[in-house]
Amino acid sequence: MGAAVFFGCAAIAFGPAAALVLLTVAAEPLRVIVLVAGAFFWLLSLLAASLLWFVSVQLSGREDAALLLLGAAAAVLLQELCRFACFKLLKKADEGLATLSEDGRSPISLRQMAYVSGLSFGIISGVFSVINILADSAGPGTVGIHGDSPYYFITSAFLTMALVLLHTFWGVIFFDACERRRAGGLGLVVGGHLLTSGLTFLNPWYEASLGPILILTLCTGLWAFSIAGGSFRNVLKCLSCKQEPEGRVMLYSALQVPLEE
């Protein structure tokens, strides 16, 4: 507990997200707006899910694990529904921006919007999951004094990091699947999300929950990378920092003919 745990867990949970935002989103105003809009949509889904859970708890009169399971599943499905709504809105905005621009092309592509909206879902989801825990970790206390796992904070931080990255990847895959009308991609995203949420029900058996979630993150990341147009060759090219000679043809007519004496 204390500042070390607070800063460490905050860095683990939000380090990648902060880096992504600072490097790719912060400089472009449109992307920042898409970021905030995505966060808003996620909040709407959370509101709906909480309402559902609250009503079901009130109706059944007791709070038990089955209702929580249902609540979590409903939350996942509603999040994906809101992701779809976000897709629709961004698609319309994309078309609007394209018509308004001078050269008929929108200043931000749908792929970029997919990435930013996925990132925004991830950040807001991670923040809502972990911010109260982080706030508590800065203060005094003993973790797991009642027999719970003493690794609560660090595993929460890693789970949050995985969730942020997963949402980013799911955003890219989802938008691409919606764009190309492939139900398979949609199904896999929803299924992956349900799986992730379900695996967290195995906490505190972290080998079964955290491990597979991290593996799932990696696989989803590779899938999203390939969907976004990446490939092994691209990575090599980027890493080798080689400047490829661009096949540009010089128009000789552009050259000035030397003055004849």
Next chain:
Amino acid sequence: MITFMNNSDSEEEPCNERTSLMSAESPPVPSYQDGLRASEAEEAQAHRKRRAGSSRGPNNLAGGEMSGSGVPVRERALENEEEELTLKYGAKHVIMLFVPVTLCMIVVVATIKSVRFYTEKNGQLIYTPFSEDTPSVGQRLLNSVLNTIIMISVIIVMTVFLVLLYKYRCYKFIHGWLILSSLMLLFLFTYIYLGEVLKTYNVAMDYPTLFIVIWNFGAVGMICIHWKGPLQLQQAYLIMISALMALVFIKYLPEWSAWVILGAISIYDLMAVLCPKGPLRMLVETAQERNEPIFPALIYSSAMMWTVGMAKPDTAARGPSQQTWDAAEDGREHLRSPSHAESQMSEARSPVPTRPITSLEELEEEERGVKLGLGDFIFYSVLVGKAAATASGDWNTTLACFVAILIGLCLTLLLLAVFKKALPALPISITFGLIFYFSTDNLVRPFMDTLASHQLYI
């Protein structure tokens, strides 16, 4: 109030800023050698200033209200191109408003969460005389509604008073009023704030040091806000005084009254700006008739970059109509600022060396800015600060309100681009903020707490 800057136009005016989301108002530029556009002095700017009284004691701060009016722009031959450019820059302006609003909220939330003073109940303002320490819920609700009615009536009375003062050209009175209120904010409230922060962190400070610090802070603040100063310093001061004002409101408004007042202020804003007989609208029309700007101080100005677009060397010359206006704006209007106001705002910025104008596009691209009334800052921060103070230690509520306000601001700017007329800045944000506050505090919080206690993620 959100205002956008127009091209200023007369040859004497060194600063030119462009309207961002409103349709262009400047006339076509004759030639690039002339540099600047033709003069455009019709825009008036409306500001409304709102101040609350101090904690106990006489009401030495007066809420002032001034509003200017945006005048519909002159038609231009290049209007379409203008529109494209303005829409392209629309996103940038949204961000230019996001950043200061976020900073103000961060200051307020950080203070609320760390300094106990601002969450302790220590009396109430004289504007909210009814106490909420009543046994029954109905009585409490009634008291908060009565408090709200009193507060809103005070605001209406002050607005009307200001409109009358403006109508009968009592400018000196208004200036004095505004100077007095910013003096109070910059010195007294800062002293109290600094004292409480030092107490919280148990830092000892002697009175001479305190005096020097407060004196410097306040004096530089008065100069920056009412006269000239670097733009960023002026922006920082405006954010700080908005935060201080919001903290005063958070401390001295009782709980339920605060929420009802927030709702009522948004409705009042909506009506005052859109109804034909609303005080703000009347003020705007008066300013329009007189073709002059209304007090531009205490408007947050976020000009991106301004160039002196003139070929003339003497760019510092100012017309006689430009005086150092004091004051505030707290307007809830989107209005186009008059050219005078822009130049006055430019007085507050550090001078930029003259650059030869090379092309029209270059000129157009560099001069854009947005202005937002400080009252909007204050009430946004009150909402988020109250959420931070009263949401049972929960950060989720604060964040949800924050996102809601930003989205409301975004939507308001979008509506401004669509409707191209004066619109109030408070209603959408405050509505979203209130909805999210109550729903997050009552519905989302138990859900997320239950999930977190089992370390479940959704």
